[in-house]
Amino acid sequence: MNTKQILMSQAGTPFEELPKEYQERLEADPQKLQEFQEQARVATLMGLKSYEQADPAMEGRVLHRVGIRIRNGEHLRRESRFEALPDWARMVAVVLVMLGLSMLTHREMMESTPPESASTESTNDRQVLANAKDVVPLPDLSTPVTPLSSESFNPVFVTYDSQETPNIMTPEFSSQLESSILELGLDLTNRTQNVNTIPVVFRP
Amino acid sequence: MVRAYTSEKNEGQAAMSDAVTPSEEEIPDLHWVQEARQGDLEAFDYLMSKYQSRIYALLYNMTSNKEDAEDLLQDVFLKVYKALPKFKGNSSFYTWIYRIGVNTAINYVKKRKRKQGLSLDHLDLGLERDPALVQMASLETPDRNLGLKELQLKLNTALQTLSEKHRSVVVMHDIQGLPHHEIGEILGVSSGTVRSRLFYARQQLQSQLTELPSS
Secondary structure, three states: OHHHHHHHHHHHOOOHHHOHHHHHHHOOHHHHHHHHHHHHHHHHHHHHHHOOOOOOOOHHHHOOOOOOOHOOHHHHHHOOOHHHHHHHHHHHHHHHHHHHHHHHHHHHHHOOOOOOHHHHOHHHHHHHHHHHHHHHOOOOOOOOOOOHHHHOOOEEEEOOOOOOOOOOOOHHHHHHHHHHHHHHOOOOOOOOOOOOOOEEEEEE | OOOOOOHHHHHHHHHHOOHHHOOHOOOOOHHHHHHHHHOOOOHHHHHHHHHHHHHHHHHHHHHHOOOHHHHHHHHHHHHHHHHHHHOOOOOOOOHHHHHHHHHHHHHHHHHHHHHHHOOOOOOHHHHHHHHHHHHHHHOOOOOOOOOHHHHHHHHHHHHHHHHHHHHHHHHHHHHHHOOOOHHHHHHHHOHHHHHHHHHHHHHHHHHOOOOOOOO
């Protein structure tokens, strides 16, 4: 047995515990001897972990829990095949299922019937259409409108007591304003743009 | 929990042979296995009590996390109970249960690889009671403040850098003291493979543990 074989087969064993012959061979090869001692050192360090002990209450706790799980028949349950698969296989399975679902949805969309034709309209729909004849069509709001200047308005005179603040919320003011608007012939067909003031004269 | 070796059916015979009734330790595991197979939970309790500290140590050293080890231990026992009818007795029950434990730990570690955590808050009191460890921790080293917690952390961290295959042989041989041939039987590999894995695992650990003194 050469030194490498001794190293591989006896690594981890304390040097003193080796047979005399092995000791001599290793001593003749300082590099292998150092490797051997390093292996023994690591083995000793790792051996210190054997002194780590479990929580004393753990034993009873585990026995109790396992007993409960067995009584509940957990060991009789079949493990899901899906859970037993490796991660990559589960990913592939999920992707395949999603692809299948999307294909089915797509096919259903393609095969679905066209929108209902007029012949299938309900009687209610027909009645609504018949009544719609009397409805006056809305004016075309897209036509350009000519803005009116504030000069087009007649001034509105509001009288108030010189000692008081003028109150524009009076019925007189409202009626005057309304009549002025009517005089101007303003309605939905004759809208004004960029006119946001109405000349109002307050006089005491 | 003390149980008579013979079953209740053979009470008369048992009474006759009371003087030679072996202790629980002397009764082969196979007997308890057969009892457990027939639904005797006390027999299974006995088997669990007998091996749980060793399997727990295996799981703890493989995961470096006490909570995980405790949960895994329950899973291992449940798997064992489920697989009892399949146990042929070709290998010892000890080897068989160990094999289930190692495989469970390896599968778990593989899954957990990305979210690995070391449980630093759970230093075992057993460490402080070990004279060799206490002496080593008090030695004058380049890092004088190296305490028991730090030592444990370094060992655990170093161990976690190993692959599952290498870690399992280090745990079973260097920490738990199992002989090479038994480890080989548990892992289903030759004794030579075990030695080779041990050698390369320790080589990898050397770089992690350079600042620690030799005992």
